[in-house]
Structures are given as structure tokens and as C-alpha cells.
Amino acid sequence: MENSLPLSDCRVKKTELVINRLHAVLHGIALLALFYYRLSSLAEIIKNNDTALLLPHILILISELIFSFIWLFSQATKWKPVTRKAYPDRLPGDEKLPSIDVFVCTTDPNKEPCVKVMNTVISAMTLDYPPDKLQVYLSDDGGSVVTFQALKQAWKFSKLWVPFCKKYKVKIGCPEAYFSTDESGLDATFHSSEFIAEKKEIEKRYMEFKESVTKNLADTSIPVSRDHPPIIEVMNDENGDGMDSDKRKIPLLVYVAREKRPSHPHHFKAGALNVLLRVSAMISNSPYILILDCDMYCNDPLSARQAMCFHLNPELSAKLGFVQFPQRFYNINEIDINDGKQRYVWPKWEGFDGLNMGPILSGTCFYIKREALCGAQKFREDVDLIKLQKCFGPSNEFIKSISLYYKRNYQIEHKFRENEVQKELQLLASCTYDNDSEWGKEASGLQIYQCGGRLFYRLYYALQGKRDGALDSTKSRCRALIPQLYLIRGISLYPEVSSPFFVVFLFIFLSAQLKHVQEVFLTGHSIRTWSNEQRMWMMKALTSYLFAGLEVVMEKIGLTKTSFLPTNKVDDDQQTKCYQMGIYNFQAPARFMVPLCSLYMLNVGSLIIGFGRIMQTQKWGEMLLQALIPLFATVLHFPLLEGMVLRKDKGRVSPSVFRLSAVISTIFLSFASLLCSYY
Numbered sequence: 001m002e003n004s005l006p007l008s009d010c011r012v013k014k015t016e017l018v019i020n021r022l023h024a025v026l027h028g029i030a031l032l033a034l035f036y037y038r039l040s041s042l043a044e045i046i047k048n049n050d051t052a053l054l055l056p057h058i059l060i061l062i063s064e065l066i067f068s069f070i071w072l073f074s075q076a077t078k079w080k081p082v083t084r085k086a087y088p089d090r091l092p093g094d095e096k097l098p099s100i101d102v103f104v105c106t107t108d109p110n111k112e113p114c115v116k117v118m119n120t121v122i123s124a125m126t127l128d129y130p131p132d133k134l135q136v137y138l139s140d141d142g143g144s145v146v147t148f149q150a151l152k153q154a155w156k157f158s159k160l161w162v163p164f165c166k167k168y169k170v171k172i173g174c175p176e177a178y179f180s181t182d183e184s185g186l187d188a189t190f191h192s193s194e195f196i197a198e199k200k201e202i203e204k205r206y207m208e209f210k211e212s213v214t215k216n217l218a219d220t221s222i223p224v225s226r227d228h229p230p231i232i233e234v235m236n237d238e239n240g241d242g243m244d245s246d247k248r249k250i251p252l253l254v255y256v257a258r259e260k261r262p263s264h265p266h267h268f269k270a271g272a273l274n275v276l277l278r279v280s281a282m283i284s285n286s287p288y289i290l291i292l293d294c295d296m297y298c299n300d301p302l303s304a305r306q307a308m309c310f311h312l313n314p315e316l317s318a319k320l321g322f323v324q325f326p327q328r329f330y331n332i333n334e335i336d337i338n339d340g341k342q343r344y345v346w347p348k349w350e351g352f353d354g355l356n357m358g359p360i361l362s363g364t365c366f367y368i369k370r371e372a373l374c375g376a377q378k379f380r381e382d383v384d385l386i387k388l389q390k391c392f393g394p395s396n397e398f399i400k401s402i403s404l405y406y407k408r409n410y411q412i413e414h415k416f417r418e419n420e421v422q423k424e425l426q427l428l429a430s431c432t433y434d435n436d437s438e439w440g441k442e443a444s445g446l447q448i449y450q451c452g453g454r455l456f457y458r459l460y461y462a463l464q465g466k467r468d469g470a471l472d473s474t475k476s477r478c479r480a481l482i483p484q485l486y487l488i489r490g491i492s493l494y495p496e497v498s499s500p501f502f503v504v505f506l507f508i509f510l511s512a513q514l515k516h517v518q519e520v521f522l523t524g525h526s527i528r529t530w531s532n533e534q535r536m537w538m539m540k541a542l543t544s545y546l547f548a549g550l551e552v553v554m555e556k557i558g559l560t561k562t563s564f565l566p567t568n569k570v571d572d573d574q575q576t577k578c579y580q581m582g583i584y585n586f587q588a589p590a591r592f593m594v595p596l597c598s599l600y601m602l603n604v605g606s607l608i609i610g611f612g613r614i615m616q617t618q619k620w621g622e623m624l625l626q627a628l629i630p631l632f633a634t635v636l637h638f639p640l641l642e643g644m645v646l647r648k649d650k651g652r653v654s655p656s657v658f659r660l661s662a663v664i665s666t667i668f669l670s671f672a673s674l675l676c677s678y679y
Contacts, residue, residue: 005090007309008316012354013081016522020078023515030508031068037501038064056493059482071512077351084353086309088302098312099133099286100304100367102251103276105269106294107141114150114213116295119176121151123297124290125158125251126165126173129304134251135284139272143228143257150213155235155253157209162250164202165301168195174297175206230429231257232279232422254283256429264431269363277373278393278428281401282421286370293364296327307367322368324349324359335528335582337639339536343523374402391438397424481599483629484606488669490613494625505625535636542599543592578651585651586643590660597653597661598668600640603630605669 038061045053091097102124106117117138124136140147157175165173168190172178235253258275260266267274273291280286288311290304300306307323310316332340349359374392388399397420427433486493495501513530520530554560578585586593607630614623634641643653644661 005087006315007090007313008084008086010082010084010353013083013350016081017079019518020075020081023511024075024078027071027508027511027515030504030511031071033501033504034064034508035068037495037504053491053493056482056486056491060493063482074348076355077348079351080354081347081350082354083350084310086306088305088309091305091308091312094130094133097130097133097308098288099135099284100127100129100288100290101276101280101284101286101370102127102134102136102290102292103139103273103280104136104292104294105139105141105272105276106147107272109142109144109146109217112294114147114217115176115210117147118150118154118209118213119174120292120294120297121154121253122158122161122175123173123299124292125162125253126170126301127251127298127304128166128301131162131249131251133286134304135254135280135286136251137254137256137276137280139276140255140257141260141266141272143231143260146216148231148233148255148257149216151253151255152235153209153212157205158250158253160202160205164198168198171301172299173301174299175202176210177297177299179203179206226260227262228257228260230259230426231255232425232429234283252284254279258429259431261431266431274434275429277370278395278398278433279425281370281398282425282428285401288367289370289373290367291364296364299328300325304367311367311369320369321358321372322361322366324362325365325367327362327365331576333580333582335532337532337582337584338579339533343520343525343529344533347519347523389437393428393433393437395424395427395433397421398428481602483626484603484610485669487606487610487623487626487630488613490610490617490619490623492619492622492626497621497624502625531636535639538633538637539596542596543588546595547591574650578649583647583649583651584639584643586640586653587651590654590657593653593657594661594664597640597644597657598664600633600637600644601661601665602669603633604641605665606630607634 038057042054042057042061045057104117104120104124106112109117121136121138125134127134138147138151161175164170170178172181233255235255256276256279258266258272265271277289280289288307290307292298303325307325310320310323313320326346327342329340352359389396392399392402483493494505516533517527517530520526520533551560575585575587607627610623610627610630614620614627640653643651644658
């Protein structure tokens, strides 16, 4: 019976498919009509030699072409949305399940608080999986003694926490999230006196653990080392309990600090994962690997078994590279003004799955085959050792461990404490190991597509998709400038109300917005989510996308060199308070806020002046469509107006940014008006 039922299935979302395809056809026809109007108008302008209208029409046409290009390619992910379901209860017994290694990377305890990192590690140890087949590796790129000591304390706390979670089937494996969430519900188990007593004791131990880690952080100077030897340590008791899989009651926990020297490039997170891949091959050599960011805890203990439902499915396994889980944030409120839920992303990945492509590798929350990173095709019988060393580096023991894996023999014969193995581990974690080898190219170069592999997005969440930054910012800047400037001049760039093409433009706008609203409602969200997403897309296009595009251009021409800095994950109480109240915090760098505020002021100014001119000339039918553009932008981004004018708290737009933006927008309006008059 166990073999007769599939471990997973795939179903097409038929209702969404019909709606998406019908919308694509109607919207596409409307876009063709729009371009017919634009090209006809341009032909007439050229024929009449009307130079004043030629430039703005060309710019608007370019903007609409970019918009249509993005829209057309986005339809691919909506053409055949699918959903997959796993059946963990159909998996073979625990003794037949493959082993899993968990990789967690951290680098700077000043920016990545140890308590958060340890919560991620502890949550990984509570996965509903045989403890003797689960190993957790923490890569500490900073080589910090604070992180090392915190991991030791996390190990001790885990010996209480993991059995507690297993005993009561706790669904939230992260203790910080668990103790701040009411998981009791209607389950009688959570109301028993035994459970309540154990929970109180565990919570007390957790608070002691948390205070101890925080105290060490406060009492210790935390220099982030860029010059240290490799350190590899297995967490265990004095009697050695923790290493022997036959005695293990909780997963193996390993601390890894790779060697770093100022004279050698370390390749950031990619380099850390390379070392974890090599070190873990000598210790556990699990065929599957879960990769987590240090602030991404496991919120579903069944995720490992769900992932195995796909990896062990005989119909999928040979062509499957990894299983991607969505990223979710536990402290997001219902309003979610910053669009932190990323609602629009996950359905797009379901659409990729429907195209037999699978999702984009997100860098965290995915279960990947070790084979996909190392490349099984390397181990043909006719490949000699020298060629393998050229690919995998000089360690024969490491190459042997990989070859054992491909023979499906996962038992490593040596013991961790033997000196020879320690020497091998030191070599594998050294900064010079991958010199003159194919690491990053062939080895660990993500062989998924070369192997003919597919990638599956797992589970239940939905979304629309990120847009290409450079194209999106170009389109947004054209839409935010050209119609507004010519509205001030009283020059129409859109069809008047009496024209049949007025209906075309109105239909395209309403079609796009209503489709977005439909997708929002389909995922269980409200109209407020629609407005927040619209607002954040525009803000990103005019700030982060804009500067990211400029950064790429400057790097390509040799003016700058791209660098990587860890994201600061330390909580800011003021920002958190504003967010929970649904109030935007505009204390961003001036280089982001000035363009945003300047463009908003330009829209408000063009709206006021434009409506004044329309009332004076009574050109309502001719200018109405053009006037609706700054009106929509002004209403949508009203929180920005609040931040500039009405708010007095610390999260408002700073007075210096407001003044500079006012000067820039005034100068730009004056210059543009003169330019429009000249042409």
C-alpha cells in the first residue's frame, strides 16, 4: 500500500487559468489598439511637422512599450498555475529516510544578533525528522567567540527544548516566536497541568538562556575577524553524547568558522556555503541539504518530510534539483504597509512550476540535493583522480566521501576526533583550498540545469512577481514626469473623451488594476493590500531600483566596485512602533528620499496647475485622461504628503529633505516649462 500511493501530486488551478488567459487576451487586444493609436498619432505629427509634440509622444511610447514588454513576459507565469501537495504520512519508515544537513550562515553578531541566530539554529533542530538523520551546521564567518559561546548555550537549551517539542507536537520550533504566540487553541493537550508546568519551566530556561547570551554580547567586545584560522567544533557533552548517532536524542550541531585572510578573497556567503559543503561531506555527507538565512527560522516542523515527498517521489526525483519553501515573517501586522509579506511573489513561482521550470532559487528556505551542487556526472569510471582533484580540490578523503555518496553508501567509516580527519577538515576549511580548482564553476556551481533538473516550489502562498528594476524605474520615471509637465502646458498626450480610443486607455488602466485586485482577493487579502503593493512598487521603482540600476552601470564602466554588506537585523524600537501603528518611517537616506519627494511635489504641482489651466480653458474632454495620472499618484501616495507636511514625529520626512526636494522640483518645473515652450 505504501508504494501504490504517490508521495505527492500536482494539480492545475483551472479557475485561475481561465481567468488569467481570458484577461491576457482582452488586455493584449487593448494594448494593440493603444499602439495603433500611438503610431497613428506619431505619423500625423511627423506629417504636420509638429516638433512640439514629437518628443513627448516618443517618450510616452517608449514608456508604454516597456510596460507592455514587462506585462507580456509576466503572463508566462500566469499561463498555467499549479499547486503541489505532499503526503508525509506515505513516506517510508524513519529508518529508510535519507539524512539531511542544515546550513545556517552568520557573519557579524553586531548586525545579526546572536539570540536571533540561535533561534534559527534551535528551530532547525526541532524539525519533525529522525534526530540521528539531521545535522545542523552553523557557519560563523566572523569567527566570534560570542557566537561560539552562544551556540554552546543553544546546544544545552536544545536538550530540553527539542524533546518538549517532540512530546507535545509543537508546531512553532523557534522558542522566541513560540513564547510570544498562543498555540494552545482547542487542543486539550495544551491545557493539561503537565503541559502547563513543563511549558513554564522551559520558558524559564529559555529566558535564562536569552539573558546569558545577551549579557555575553554586552560584556564582550565583538571584533569581527577577517584574519583567523579554521575552527570546527562539534557540540557535545563531556561524555561525548551528541556525536554517536545511535545515542542521539537531538540532532548533531556543528560550529564552523572557515579560515579567512586579508590576502585571499572569501566570496561572502557563497564561500561560506562552499566550506560547509566540504566539511559536512566529511562528517555526515547527507544527500540533502537545507539552507537557511540566520534570521529565517523553521516555522513548520513537517517541512523536511514534505520536501522528501518530492525528492523521494520516483516520478520526480531524477529531474528534481531542489524544493523551495516561501519566506514568511512572523512579526508582520495585518496592515503590512511595507509589503513585507511579498504576497505577489509566491504565485509567480507556482506559475514557473506550471511551465516545468520551477522557481528561482531564493538563497534560503530550500532543500537541495548535494548531487545538484557537486555534479554526479563527474564520477564516471574513466575519470582519473587528477581530473577529480582539478574539480574538487586536493583532498582525496573529500573526493572519496563524494564518491561514496554517489554509490548511495552514506556511512562515513572514520571518527571525528581522529587526527587525520581533523587535518582534512582544517584543509577543507582553509582559504586556499579552492585555489587552482573548479570550485564555484564546476564543483558547487549549481549543476541542476546541466543534469536536466527541475525545481519545485512548495506549498500554499501566492503572488504576482518582481519586475526588472531598470525597466520598471525607466517606465515609472516617464510616467511620473512627461504627462505631468505637458499637463501644465495644456498640451494633450492622450485621446479626448469623445474619441473611441479614450475607452481603450481607460480599459487598460482598469483592467490592470482590477486584475491586481482579483489576485489580492484570491490570496485572502483586502483592498488595503492592493494599495500598499501599488505604493511600494512605485517607491521601489524610484529609489532602490533606480540606484541599483545606476550602480550596475557605474560598475560596468569602471567607476565603482560592487561590495556586499550584511543586512542589519538589529530591531529598531522606533521603527517597529511606527510599523505596528501602520505609519511609514521616512528616515531613509536622503539619496532615496529626495527623488521620491521631488517627484511627488512635481505631481502635486502639476495637478494643481493643470486643473487650474483646464478650468480656465474648459478643455475637460481633451485633458481629463492626462489629469487623472497625477491625481491617482497624489491620492495613492498621500502618506508621503503626510510625512512631509502633517506629521511632527521622528518618522516624518526630515525638514532638510523637504526643503531640498521643494527646491529641486521648483527648478525642474521651471526649466521643463521653458523647454516645453521652446519646442
